[in-house]
Amino acid sequence: MTRVHLIVSGHVQGVFFRQSTKSIARTIGLQGWVRNRTDGTVEIVAEGPLEDVNKLVEWCEKGPETARVERVDRVDEFPVGLPEGFDVRPTH
Numbered sequence: 001m002t003r004v005h006l007i008v009s010g011h012v013q014g015v016f017f018r019q020s021t022k023s024i025a026r027t028i029g030l031q032g033w034v035r036n037r038t039d040g041t042v043e044i045v046a047e048g049p050l051e052d053v054n055k056l057v058e059w060c061e062k063g064p065e066t067a068r069v070e071r072v073d074r075v076d077e078f079p080v081g082l083p084e085g086f087d088v089r090p091t092h
Contacts, residue, residue: 003079004053006044007037008060010070017042018088020064021056028052031082035089043092047079 008017013036021034025046030053032046046056063069 001047001079002050002053003045003047003077003082004057005075005077006046006057006060007073008042008044008063008069008071009040009073010063011068012042012063013040015066016064017067021060022086022088024059025056025086028055030056030086031084033082033087033089036091038091045082046086047082 018034018036021042021044025032025034028048030046030048032044034042034044037043044056044060046053057072057074061069061072
């Protein structure tokens with residue numbers, strides 16, 4: 001198990017990035033959450049097997065069709081055992 005904390009920059013709000021991330025993460029079987037940040041970025045925390053987490057990160061580097069991802073900042077963290085599911089959280 002691994003945990004990743006991502007900050008995705010670019011044109012990533014208002015383009016279904018959060019909902020698409022939730023859908024992809026649930027399909028892969030990851031636990032975590034996604035939310036918009038007031039600075040225009042999207043923040044993601046995900047836990048699961050390394051290979052599956054890397055699939056999500058790879059997807060985030062492109063995002064949904066209408067997004068323009070400029071950068072993905074990644075910090076690998078120690079997993080804490082997030083509850084089942086992947087949620088969209090309120091903007092922070």
